[in-house]
Amino acid sequence: MNALVQPAPERFVPLAPARIPEVMELERRIYPFPWSSRNFEDALRSGYSAWTLVSETDAVIAYAVGMLAVDEAHLLNLAVDPPQxxxxxxxxxxxxxxxxxxxxGARSLLLEVxxxxxxxxRLYRQYxxxxxxxxRGYYPARRGREDAIVMRVKI
Structure with a gap:
């Protein structure tokens, strides 16, 4: 019996150092003030939770980095490829x-936006x-600085 082979759907893969250049391409396209490759390297070295969502062709669709501090997690970066x-x-x-x-062990998740x-x-509120x-003045902006809204959800 011949079975049709379906491509694997998107899947979560830990962010590996070899993937940082691909993630950096997305980071630069998405953000006017992107993280540096050093930021991602430091996050991995520090043991932060860093994940990619990859397509059936193994291309990065999205990525996220978070850190745990006792019972609260902090989402540091989350981005989706603009066409996706x-x-x-x-x-x-x-x-x-x-x-x-x-x-x-986290009971809440914190982020800045x-x-x-x-x-x-909209995504964070819906979640x-x-x-x-x-x-105040948390983010660099084209004209000075931009505030950040700090948000939290129980998890």
């Missing part, structure tokens, strides 16, 4: 990070994040 946005990948990766951090990043704000504060 609005397809549910951000939600999938956010949920993966929340569940992974919960398995490591630019007020100007309406797509991210259940609530604003808990403002960090």
């Amino acid at each position: 946005q609005r397809r549910g990948y951000g939600w999938k990766l956010l949920d993966w990070m929340a569940r992974t951090m919960h398995e490591y 630019r007020p100007s990043n309406s797509d991210a704000l 259940g994040f609530e604003p808990i504060g403002i960090r």
Whole structure:
């Protein structure tokens, strides 16, 4: 009997140092002030939770980096390749990070987001994040600095 071989759907893969150049290509396309490759290298060296969501062709669709501090996790970076946005990948990766951090003992997940990043704000609110504060001048911006909205969700 011949069975049709279906390509594997997207899957979560730990971010490895060899993937940093590919992630950096996305990072530069997505953010006006991207992380550096050194930021990603330091995160991996520090043992942070760093994941990619890859396609059936093994291309990076999205990536995220988070750290655990006792019972609270901090989502440091989450991004989806622009042509892949609005397809549910951000939600999938956010949920993966929340569940992974919960398995490591986190009971809440904290993040900062630019007020100007309406797509991210919508995703986080839909996931259940609530604003808990403002960090003034947190992000670099084209004209000075931009505040960050601090948000948290119980996981």
